[in-house]
């Protein structure tokens with residue numbers, strides 16, 4: 001059965017895209033069939049995997065086909081990456097989607113309806129969300145079995161999570177009762193600094209009782225920062241790095257989580 005994971009946090013720059021790419025490739029390396037969906041008009045996942053920004057067929061077209069109820073080939077937008085993952089790209093043409101969804105019937109369910117056409121082909125579909133809590137993110141949460149929340153252990157980290165969890169709970173109540181939280185993942189962690197440790201502890205204190213927090217954080221690493229411009233994952237860029245090790249651990253934990261379902 002296919003599991004759909006939305007990688008969400010309305011804060012930008014917390015590691016959503018980096019986590020989508022490296023969790024996705026990490027799962028593919030463990031033998032899983034993986035589809036990555038770029039649901040951010042900034043198109044960072046698309047660019048970060050080395051695809052061009054002016055692609056003609058993107059997630060936007062696929063969602064429009066669903067909205068208009070026309071028959072279409074759902075795999076038309078899919079690209080293959082050489083590291084063994086498929087990708088549905090996006091670019092700035094997706095920008096208007098958040099607004100135009102507002103007037104659509106069943107507007108929360110458009111992405112879900114589209115991904116249902118593809119789910120037989122994959123073990124995991126990972127949705128890289130945009131940094132907002134608008135309609136596209138709600139669409140991602142409605143389509144998802146779980147939400148994974150990357151958090152940078154900064155001073156205000158715990159604050160922003162309240163808003164996100166409110167939207168999560170609202171979506172669960174109204175559109176997707178089965179959804180759960182995969183976990184909070186600390187990214188760009190520098191645990192050798194007291195500051196980072198203190199901020200992680202604050203998140204544990206505020207949410208640790210209700211929400212899974214992954215035991216292993218993703219370290220802040222030069223290698224991880226460099227892959228965005230290289231069109232590859234950390235596994236291809238530097239297999240021996242701490243970053244690769246930490247994303248492999250995450251992939252294994254996500255996989256074992258699915259097995260208990």
Ligand SMILES: Nc1ncnc2c1ncn2[C@@H]1O[C@H](COP(=O)(O)OP(=O)(O)O)[C@@H](O)[C@H]1O
Pocket residue numbers: 011012013014015016017018019044131187188189218219220221222224225226228
């Ligand atoms: N573990 C890390 N160590 C160092 N830099 C990182 C790490 N994870 C992400 N980055 C960098 O931080 C920036 C924001 O990451 P990104 O994944 O694009 O966040 P988001 O998708 O939440 O906006 C990018 O420049 C990325 O290369």
Ligand SMILES: [Mg+2]
Pocket residue numbers: 016017018040044045128129
């Ligand atoms: Mg991003």
